Amino acid sequence: MNIFDKYLDNIKKILLDLSKKGDLILPSSLDGITAEIPPAKFDSDISTNVAMVLSKLNKKSPIDLADILSDKIKGQDKLIDEISVVKPGFINIKFKPIFWTNFIKEIIQNSKSYGINNNEAKKNYLIEFVSANPTGPLHVGHCRGAILGDVIANVLLFNKHKVTKEYYVNDYGNQIINFTKSVYFRIREISFNEPFPIDNEELYPGDYLIDFAKNILNSNKDIDFKNFNNISEKLTELAIEEALKLIKKNLKSLGINHDNFISEKKLVLNHEVEKVIEFLQKNKFVYKGKIKAPAGEDDDNWIEREQLLFKSTDFGDDKDRALQKSDNAWTYFASDVAYHKNKLDRKFDQLINILGADHAGYIKRITSSVEALSNSKGKLICKVSQLVKLIKNKKPFKMSKRKGDYITVDDLINEVGKDATRFIMLNRSSDVELDFDFDNVVEKSKDNPLYYVQYCYVRIASVFRHIGKDLKSDIKIDKYDFEYSKDEINILKKISEWPKCIDTSSNKLEPHRIPTYLFELSSLFHSYWNLGKDNPDKRFINDQKKVTNDKLIFLKAISNIIKSGMDIVGVSVPEKM
């Protein structure tokens, strides 16, 4: 139940009535009219901008129009206590306490569905995220995008959309050849005692490759590793298998579960690249040509080659993009276009890609290709997750590719845990660089928003424990005949904003709003809790060691929201800390 949507509907009905009678002129669309949360200082529950939107068209001042409309609105609703018009023309609605009693009854009786938007059409989404090269463990750089993608999926799922989570495995191309060679040299190091060529910059130096090599040797005793050319294909397979095993383990420790892993190599071997290029050729999006050097580039270093290009400039890209290398092999882009054709063929309503900041330059060309393939704009949305700045001992911690100098997901989980990693990584808008302060993240205080929110739940759980009730089970009471106080209504108002929070998070694909909301709700709750210090009436457990029904329901409603919110974020809510 979204009270803002409900009242917006009421208001629109009144507007249509008035316009039928000829008393009001309406624009062709009522989209600009909204029902909002009024700023706290106004002591009001819902506000609408309707008078300001319609004033010009009706040649009346916003205030006059608001006066007329507010009378109409109040006239048809007994639950409204007070309605006021505030400059520059807002109409503010304040409800009687009984409204909030009804409200909490409604959300307690429908606790499973509270927050879900039932008015919107449900879509079938595909979200691709992580898709890190299968050449080693995931590190912090992958982490933020991984969590972002996972939580976006959770929000959409919460809102009853269909979601498929997918990982594109780049198991084809030069990087994979270098990776296989690296594993091979580690095998030689172990089996034939030859030192690993550490100076070869093409190779992957990481120590984890020693483990890969050992695992491969142990489970493939029948293979003779002496001659690389004889076993290169098999070894590639085995090496990728090892890497994927590790990556999946990392994802699992972050609480992330993909539905599909799609292999680039399989797409190529199935000739899906040829097919998609044929398709593009038919539609004149492909031609043989040369790419010019960008301005500022030294012309002497620039080699012009004729190659197969995709006309991404037709869709606003700044240059056309190569599909084929000079040795006729497909570029990464070409197989990615094939992958996106593959996605389109599976008939999703909406495709979402989560990319790291360093791949933002890639967005234009891939959305261009999807537009060319589907003939529709906006079919693919790309979300970029900005960099994470690691801070240790109050100093920035620089990662470099040299071995031992970068932080893996494993390190992160071991040091700060899954919950803190997820909550903090998500706590900020994905568009903004994030400071990840190791010392702060493990701190158990108010400075750490995770614990602040969890502690709220713990406090509620402790009340239930004291009276021998289970917080997790549903509560049923006979009569909702009580009235909430001002302090309590204040929190109920916040609870009424929850569907709006879900809506915005879901529509804008901005899940950071959820931790922010939970923090605000928790803050109100902690304040209320502390009122009990001076005022026994505000304590949940009274002198008779009992909790009255109104308080019990009130606590349950708050804990329900915290639980659903934390479930979406993918973080636990302990009952004791």
Add this chain to the structure above:
RNA sequence: GCGCUUGUAGCUCAAUUGGAUAGAGCGCCUGACUUCGGAUCAGGAGGUUGAGGGUUCAACUCCUUCCGGGCGCACCA
């Protein structure tokens, strides 16, 4: 040079998809507490939202021109 992105309190960030007097946390200054439900709370100071122009009843938000930061810019993935 071009493209994307970002600039909000001393610091880290929000701001309800264009709304009202721009809000939190940290830090600073008061105050509650012999752990009672303190992993908490109450109060205070702190702002020309990088700068200018425009659109709008209304701009942190949209457009535009500058300025500063980040990322990217061949056949790598």
